[in-house]
Amino acid sequence: MNDTIKKPQISERRKFFTNIAHNAGLGVMGGLLWAGYADKAKGSTLTLRPPGALKEEDFLSACIKCGLCAEACVNRPSNISKLTGKPRPGTLKMAKAKDDVTIGTPFFVAADIPCYMCEDIPCVPVCPTGALDLASLTNKNNELDFRLMDMGIAVVDPNSCIAFWGIQCDACYRACPLMDEAIKLEYDRNERTGKHAFLKPIIVMDICTGCGLCEKACVTEKPAIFIQPREIALGKPGDHYVKGWDSKDEQRAVSQEAKDVTTKTERSEKGAADYLNEGVDFE
Amino acid sequence: MSNVKYLILRRVSQITLLVLYFGANAYGWKMLAGTMSSSSVLEKIPLSDPFAVLQMLAAGAVLTFDVILGAMIIALFYGIIGGRAFCSWVCPVNMVTDAANWLRRKLYMDKIERKVWMSRNIRYYMIILALVVSFVSGLAAFEIISPITILNRGVIFGFGAGAGLLVAIFLFDLFVLKNGWCGHICPLGGVHSIIGKYSLIRVKHNSDNCTLCMKCKEVCPEVQVLDMIGKRSEFVVKQECTNCGRCVDVCNDDALGFSIRNYLKQ
Numbered sequence: 174m175n176d177t178i179k180k181p182q183i184s185e186r187r188k189f190f191t192n193i194a195h196n197a198g199l200g201v202m203g204g205l206l207w208a209g210y211a212d213k214a215k216g217s218t219l220t221l222r223p224p225g226a227l228k229e230e231d232f233l234s235a236c237i238k239c240g241l242c243a244e245a246c247v248n249r250p251s252n253i254s255k256l257t258g259k260p261r262p263g264t265l266k267m268a269k270a271k272d273d274v275t276i277g278t279p280f281f282v283a284a285d286i287p288c289y290m291c292e293d294i295p296c297v298p299v300c301p302t303g304a305l306d307l308a309s310l311t312n313k314n315n316e317l318d319f320r321l322m323d324m325g326i327a328v329v330d331p332n333s334c335i336a337f338w339g340i341q342c343d344a345c346y347r348a349c350p351l352m353d354e355a356i357k358l359e360y361d362r363n364e365r366t367g368k369h370a371f372l373k374p375i376i377v378m379d380i381c382t383g384c385g386l387c388e389k390a391c392v393t394e395k396p397a398i399f400i401q402p403r404e405i406a407l408g409k410p411g412d413h414y415v416k417g418w419d420s421k422d423e424q425r426a427v428s429q430e431a432k433d434v435t436t437k438t439e440r441s442e443k444g445a446a447d448y449l450n451e452g453v454d455f456e
Numbered sequence: 457m458s459n460v461k462y463l464i465l466r467r468v469s470q471i472t473l474l475v476l477y478f479g480a481n482a483y484g485w486k487m488l489a490g491t492m493s494s495s496s497v498l499e500k501i502p503l504s505d506p507f508a509v510l511q512m513l514a515a516g517a518v519l520t521f522d523v524i525l526g527a528m529i530i531a532l533f534y535g536i537i538g539g540r541a542f543c544s545w546v547c548p549v550n551m552v553t554d555a556a557n558w559l560r561r562k563l564y565m566d567k568i569e570r571k572v573w574m575s576r577n578i579r580y581y582m583i584i585l586a587l588v589v590s591f592v593s594g595l596a597a598f599e600i601i602s603p604i605t606i607l608n609r610g611v612i613f614g615f616g617a618g619a620g621l622l623v624a625i626f627l628f629d630l631f632v633l634k635n636g637w638c639g640h641i642c643p644l645g646g647v648h649s650i651i652g653k654y655s656l657i658r659v660k661h662n663s664d665n666c667t668l669c670m671k672c673k674e675v676c677p678e679v680q681v682l683d684m685i686g687k688r689s690e691f692v693v694k695q696e697c698t699n700c701g702r703c704v705d706v707c708n709d710d711a712l713g714f715s716i717r718n719y720l721k722q
């Protein structure tokens with residue numbers, strides 16, 4: 174039994190191809206793992222981005238993770254404490270590995286530190302990549318306008334908001350930089366007592382910027398008013414429902430119709446009166 | 457003392473940059489703000505990492521003038537002057553991997569090591585892979601795992617769980633493979649190798665002075681670039697040389713020194 178076990182001989186040619194297959198295999202494996210991780214790394218859809226941020230998907234590909242926005246936010250003059258002369262913690266944080274936000278991208282947590290809607294919006298012009306889009310915050314007169322900010326939208330949970338119980342509270346209303354525009358107080362009769370009023374905070378969706386000052390100000394244990402990204406918090410009526418009394422909304426439907434309605438069935442060739450009456454004998 | 461001259465200069469350079477970055481966030485300094493992904497110098501000159509910009513392009517971002525200009529400034533600077541100097545004079549991870557390498561020598565790790573072999577070209581495949589994954593995922597793929605930006609941001613904004621990656625790289629270089637990360641895998645090092653291929657500042661070897669002590673090969677993080685030692689008097693032209701100057705430092709026989717490549721004479 175002295176025979177040495179012979180290794181199968183392989184030709185140079187075969188070796189070459191095996192090598193290629195080997196490397197390609199490793200590459201594909203690595204790529205799949207990597208892409209899988211990248212998918213996970215996109216983080217929570219509940220993330221609130223800085224003012225002027227592009228739509229989340231575009232923002233993620235555009236932000237180079239330089240942190241210039243966060244640095245501008247923390248060092249803005251209005252954030253320097255008059256007492257200590259030092260900057261207070263800034264609104265924008267750069268995500269770390271455990272934040273459930275793509276690592277290295279800026280975000281904020283309204284309940285910790287909301288966005289103060291600075292008039293000069295220092296965080297946006299410094300962005301080198303356009304991930305924070307200056308144009309989206311510039312009004313017709315070519316000025317920066319913080320009213321155009323759109324980080325998210327405030328949502329009220331009427332079950333835990335004590336104003337809906339009839340207890341007087343207008344903490345969020347007063348905290349709002351767009352007081353009486355973004356949050357209005359709705360007066361309602363309190364049937365339970367018969368002589369008091371409800372003063373319910375109501376969000377005006379088009380105006381609220383999602384700055385989070387209301388969430389920060391809310392007095393309940395866990396804020397009854399809180400910020401969500403618009404894509405999460407808002408519904409969409411679609412084109413089937415149109416406010417016939419609102420000429421703007423009608424336009425929306427008209428322009429949609431021109432674009433979208435291409436369905437042609439045997440039925441739609443005919444007018445409704447015709448096909449509904451098909452086969453009916455009118456005598 | 458003279459045999460650590462470039463080492464000290466490099467540490468001064470690396471640490472100064474980190475201090476400037478830190479100060480930009482903590483005290484509002486304007487000298488160098490941002491991170492190594494993209495910075496602004498005195499609020500005027502943009503600088504961007506060319507590899508990050510390439511990944512953004514692959515991920516489908518619309519590039520702005522600022523980042524393109526910033527990436528070009530960086531690429532031209534290293535391409536014409538510095539070579540792969542980013543790796544040894546700027547990148548903070550270099551301090552981590554150098555530390556691992558130093559400890560490795562102190563512990564005689566090379567003597568007991570089981571042979572682990574890896575191609576030094578993995579970094580170039582990593583570049584391609586990073587671009588493909590960026591394209592597929594719509595996210596700059598290396599930037600979500602880059603230990604360079606994790607360390608850089610950690611110093612500026614505070615460390616998070618990502619710091620574990622740095623420890624992992626340290627241990628990998630110490631126990632698994634000599635110069636494992638920077639010398640084999642890191643795609644940013646690969647990008648800077650390619651960018652710096654034709655740079656003017658290079659190490660030059662004078663084989664007449666060489667006594668074959670091989671100290672240079674012991675310290676060089678990319679030994680394969682020193683294949684001419686004791687044989688031919690020529691420039692270290694292989695692109696992976698990081699211009700760290702460690703070989704120049706340790707050579708006691710004046711056989712290695714920085715010089716400027718003269719394309720006209722060649």
Ligand code: SF4
Nearest residue numbers: 246264288289291296
């Ligand atoms: S607008 Fe908001 S995010 Fe921007 S600097 Fe001011 S507080 Fe910070």
Ligand code: SF4
Nearest residue numbers: 236237239240242300
């Ligand atoms: S300034 Fe722009 S590119 Fe830089 S981190 Fe902020 S959003 Fe991203």
Ligand code: SF4
Nearest residue numbers: 349381382384385387
């Ligand atoms: S988030 Fe709250 S405070 Fe800010 S604009 Fe909207 S309602 Fe006002």
Ligand code: SF4
Nearest residue numbers: 543547549638642645
């Ligand atoms: S190879 Fe990568 S980690 Fe190492 S010094 Fe160069 S860029 Fe930094």
Ligand code: SF4
Nearest residue numbers: 676697698700701703
């Ligand atoms: S050849 Fe010299 S300068 Fe180049 S990497 Fe090696 S030790 Fe550094």
